[in-house]
Amino acid sequence: MNRPKVKKWQEPGNVDAYPIGATCPSDHLVSINAGWRTYKPVIDQDKCVMCLRCFLVCPDGVIDKSEEQLTIDYDYCKGCGVCAHECKPKCIEMVKEDK
């Protein structure tokens, strides 16, 4: 899976060492970002027809098509449910996180 890489940020011990201005190199992720998800999309691989509709509509680009089956990067999926809503064969189920 083609996943973004988390670069550990060396947290400055003094405020003077913070970046000047709210600007940083692009593609600079310092943490995963999935904490606000209540439901997670789960793909039923048997029913999936690889139409890639979910891949196209995912606002966070977390659906990976580089392998034989689609996979979801749960480190960055925010659980919005657009993929499940748009899936024509209805093979994506939104599953409550505490289950």
Next chain:
Amino acid sequence: MKKFISGNDAVAEGVRLAKPHVISAYPITPQTIAVERLSEMVEDGSLKAEYMHVESEHSALAAAMGVSSVGARAFTATSSQGLLYMAECLPYASGARMPIVMMNANRALATPWNIYGDQMDSAMLLNSGWLQVYVEDAQEALDMMIQAYKIAEDSRVLAPVMVNLDGFVLTHTYELVEIPEQTKVDEFLPPINMTEQVMRLEDPKSLCISAGNDFNMEFKIKQEKDLHASRSVIKEVDKSFGDSFGRYYNGMVDTYMLEDAEAVLVTTGSVTGTARIVVDKMRAQGKKVGVLKLRYIRPFPEDEIRDLLKGKKRIGVIDKNISFGYEGTFFTNVNSALLSLENAPESYNFVGGLGGRDITKDNIEEAFNTLLNADKIDKVNYMNVRCDL
């Protein structure tokens, strides 16, 4: 070379000498002629800059931020409601530490609205993270355009600067102004050379990132520390400007006959000139009066205010603004600086000039006489009003 020009023209001349790469502005009331002059200078080739005719003041500052983000020199100008429309972008520019210079013609806010001068607009944006300087005359306006870039682009500062001119009284009146030579300005103000947070094709950046509640506060504290530290740069730049061009403005504040004064008026901007004349007249009558002119309101000259007003009997702060529900904004700021003084002077507020009402020599003399003689003075006094209050 000397020219007889308006405050707006003086700003345009100063900006031409500072050689910005891009000027972005929106031409509508309450915009001033400064940006019209600049467009003519770009047209006739005497200023080699891109002139961006944007669709609003909000866009004007957003465009200036784009310019600054690639390390180029940006200028914009606005006024009054235009500044307020731009307001959303102001903390973006300061938080991203972009050394943009903006002229603001201090003009009244709606409603009732008019195009005359007061300081309600910039006073409302004191918390935006911009340096705010208030100039007294057209010469200072021109000179501050050049100084402002030098201060803003200093790596110890990296903050945008708002140069405030009193609307109409300063922007639209004519004075004899010394235009510095380009070669000397080039020597004083070298081309912009930003090394931090600059976006290049080979080094793309994400601008104006978000920082959550885990790191956001430290970014803000760093910004606050650096704005405080800009005081020393302001003083350095003013000194070196004076050494090069022969005009010193005394950094954070200026004074007139202050040393032995018993009654002091604290001023900003063009009313200072009127106050100087009144001081001359009253001094000739043996009255010990003086003026403290606040040049910068952000960063605030708290040390200078304490040092210079220590031991004074009474002071009056002239505000061309009201923070509705309290008092004049600069009065509040001055008082908070005085708090740590033992035996601080009695301090009173003189609110005047709203919506362009004149503050005359007589009004200022009356304020001085009140400070010198009155047994009891109201906390807030309104100057030159036309009916009972």
